[in-house]
Amino acid sequence: MRIICEGPYDFRLSWRMLSAFSGQSASRDGSLAMWWEDRPTAIFLRQTSQEPAVIELISDPIPKETRRFQKRLRTVLNADLELEPFYRKLRRDKTFRPIVNSLIGLKPFRPPDLFQMLVIAISEQQISMTAAYSIRERLLASFGTAAGKLTAFPRPRDFASLDVDGLRACGLSRRKAEYLLELAQKASTGEIDIAAWEDMPDDELIELLRSYRGVGEWTAEYILVRGLGRTDVVPASDLGVRRVVGHYLADGKDLSPQEVREILEPWAPWRGLTAFYLLAHYRMIQMGLDQAQ
DNA sequence: TACCAGGTAAAAA
């Protein structure tokens, strides 16, 4: 299956950034486990052409409901995101020009499902991303479902039948275990309609998410920008965001969330994507990947 | 060892 994406698209760079932000060490692999039609499904993606940007799916067999599956993959890949208008705006600024030019074709991937995004967000509250990653790996090992050599992340219904102690055994705090159980139970009964999130306006969705116990401002905004690809949403209280915005745009100062919002204001409607590019650039320097490019 | 790490809800003041 071939997926033709809006270019420019650098799949390898995007994948490497996903790995870096997920807590894994940089990987060039393109393999992914996800649920499809109630089946744990392993897929492998690779880019076969730059211009036009084509991502190819290797999978045997190709999942059923091919057309819908392709649409789902396009979502995960952010295939329809147009980077050129964003680049044109940022290139007019002398701080951003070199940053953008070193990250051409970088797109933020979206997780294969939104409940998984919820778990990612809650697991990352307060503790380091490394610590959160190892907790999620234990959730995956304990409650996931094999999909070939990979493991599909547990669904709401998989969590819903667990208890607090089972989740605590994976390293979650009692509080977070309670949040996840409540959310999983509501999602599996339909009281929380995750599918409806996709079409809601940013503000309305943030308000809805914040009404759930365990979801504060940071978590809601993080889910929108990372889980739903809302390019204008910034989790301004995020430590990483405050650090990079301070580093690149405020002379290295420590910034309050309010200051972050003010400084990013001119970059609407791409404030979230702008923050993502700053985070990615900072990470790339840290990893020493700018020379490897 | 102590402290911080891409927060939040609930208790205490």
Place this chain on the structure above:
DNA sequence: TTTTTACATGGT
């Protein structure tokens, strides 16, 4: 009403 605290793991 506002401020303070408990919480989990991994790295330094």
